[in-house]
Amino acid sequence: MSPLQAAPVNRHYLDKVMAVAEIMAVEVIVDILDVRGMKLVAKGTQVTRVLQEKLILHKLRQPFESSVRVCGGVEPKAIVAIASRLIDTSPPVAHILRASGKGGASVLAQLARLEFGSALGMMLTVADRSGAHALEHAVLVSLLSICMAQKLRLSEQEQMVAGLAGMLHDVGELYIAPAYLARGKRLLPHEWSHIVVHPRIGQMLIDELGAYPAAVGRAVAEHHERFDGSGYPRQIGGSQISAPGQAVAVAEMIAGLLLKDHPLERAELALKIIPGEYSHELLSAISGALRMAAPEAGADPVRAQGGEGVERLFWRIAAILDVGEGLMVGPAAKSPSTLQLLHKTMERVRNIRRAFISTGLDVYVRPEPDLGVGADDMLLFEREVAGREIQWRLRDIARDLALQTSTPDERVVLAPLVRMLDDDLPGATPGGLVALPSPGRFKPAAGAANMQRRAA
Template sequence: MTEEVSINEVNKHYLDKVMTLSEERDVEATEDIFDARGMKLVAKGARISRDLQERLILHKLQKPLESSIAVANGVNSEIVVNAARQLMDTLAPVGVMQKATANKGPSPLDVMKQAKFGNSMSLMLTITERGGETALSHSVMVSLVSVCLAKKMGLGENVQSTVALSGLLHDIGELYIEPEYLDSKRRLRPHEWRHVVVHPRIGEMLINELENFPPSVAQAVSEHHERFDGGGYPRRLSGKNISIAGQILSVAEMISGVLMRQDRPLERAELALKIIPGEHAHELVSAVSSVLRLCGEEQQAAVQDSTQHQMVYDRVQMLSGCIDAALQHCQTLADTPALKSRAGKDSLAKGIQQIFAVKRAFNSTGLEICKNENIEEFLAHDKEIQFEVAVAGREIQWRLHDIARNLALHCATLDAEEAQILQPLIDLLDGAG
């Protein structure tokens, strides 16, 4: 199902990022680095440079490379807190969220300030920082939102500290993945997701091996893409099998990207959380809604949405056809004995369950009504309805892609014949835009 990474072998993708960083910053060996046979490869204090890349990649090391190198003036808790302050100053909902949850015990910023990490994590966050102007901001945002939600739910300081650290480090596993699969300009095909879904487990492994954090930190990192209804990855956990810190991280990761948008982020965030009932725990969704309402009371007038109405209308028609065709295809598969293994039948049953959930969301958000209108009738609606349809349509589209991804991952565990039987359904769902 996934590509595994071993901490005992130098990862070429991570090493290449280290070498690129070394061209801008001083990266040094904090101890002698030996290969598995005891031969010294790098002396303590030596600068890490491109000249060493081949030597390090060709040898199995006695200790993980990550534990033996450090970057000068790397990301630390002070830099993290300053980045959080900048987010609060530039994004009104984030500032209000922090202020609304800072009245009991340490403020969210104080909790983040106490989040200490060692050389290896500092190096990874420094690499993240130079990965683009929003890369570190996203990690800081997830950390800040997670702490705010933990405080809103009345959870103790241990949980707050856990989500502060795990939110900050939740995506470090991506540093070990082939960069082409992380290109935001490229939409992955379902079968390509196997390269990406491993990153929560890589992050978990790195934290367990390289830091002395409480086990809850690594666990939450491993769970940040899980969903309460079992529709997430990498382990397809559900319900209370996901730690409370993992549940918080999952929600914070989902809404953080939305809150960084300029066009009505509050409405988008709330709809994203509620569109599929049961996708997240009710208590957590209620806490988020409560905080978002506080934000809405103080936020300045929302930026007007500039949706292209014809595109939105066409998307609704396309999604309706895709959902109906997918359900019809599922019924055909269910009526034939094509899938013989228990795993194959379970994969289909889970897919049907998820498609029906999307169908219910399609109807409950009003898209079903718009489907039966012509373009002139659709344009006659006020701008508020058109905006809601646009956001709901995009969320439905993403959920169909998620189902295609999950089915493709399940197919990796089936024999070739059964995987081939499910492939047309995967293609149909992935074709939703």
């Protein structure tokens, strides 16, 4: 029996379908039966809110998702129209197309061949109606996934796999409580448990409902994995990630940056900040696009956006290392599993410390005149992007550490470290527990001293 059979209808997805049914025609395409064979809803019935309570109370013999369809929902021609507009109006997208060796007409032809069926077509329609720009984001990720697959020299079939996976990469989010996905919501480390499952949910839905090669669901499951094993949900890396999965992972990350100012510069910095997160071939696609992009006439000047100060970030990394290394020689070290988790965590923090230094951020901590005064706009921009990317990597470690603790005692012991890793708010102290040191009043322990010597 499949995971979707004889299971309760997901209330979050059902509620979204009901919202679509209020503005579009949604009909039942097969009799909906409960697990005992009792007919709950007849084929041909129009879906309305009246059915919601009946469906939520029963386990169904056949998945609800395959029992309904929407009339006038998302179709390939609408996807092609969105992709064509993105290519015509977004210079960065056009540059990435050229750098990957793909032409606009070729990508549009591939997108036109995508097929979704009633169940996944409904999901794309629900996503389109549930959030602003959700469908545009899916189209952009699909388009970029095809480009990245071309850069990896994948076959036409694998490029189609990447394109399908890019279009469907976030369908698993339709099954998550909306409160965790609200725009501007800052998730606490333990709250990520509600989010990290969405790639796996997406894979299950696609495998059961899509009649696609297994490679499509696999690529969806991998779209938040990283080449160095620092992603989620499985923390796999290298050749464990399929080539289409690597293409979608980079495409999804880039898509989030193309809506900001100077997107190609941001993308190149973000992709390079931690060596090994992404394959070299995919990095070169963005570098190539950046080389092709001539400075835009009248473009907005580069301006730093603030955020956690670089000096504070320096001392926060140092304090995290000191606390973590202290835990490794304290009572926590008596547990082999806790000690192993700490070793893995500290190695990732040390990688971030190396990134801080290799990107040149350490120059702002040296005992020299303030380089922010009169500094070149692009230098300030690079400082901001590098700093923010490092902050995000620390929060990623906080998420993983919180989700990998297995016992109540372990959670208590590691809670201060999790809070220090997660805290990137200017003027705050990590979790309200530890005041960050400053160079003038802090006698550095081993981790901080090493950083200070390297920065000097």
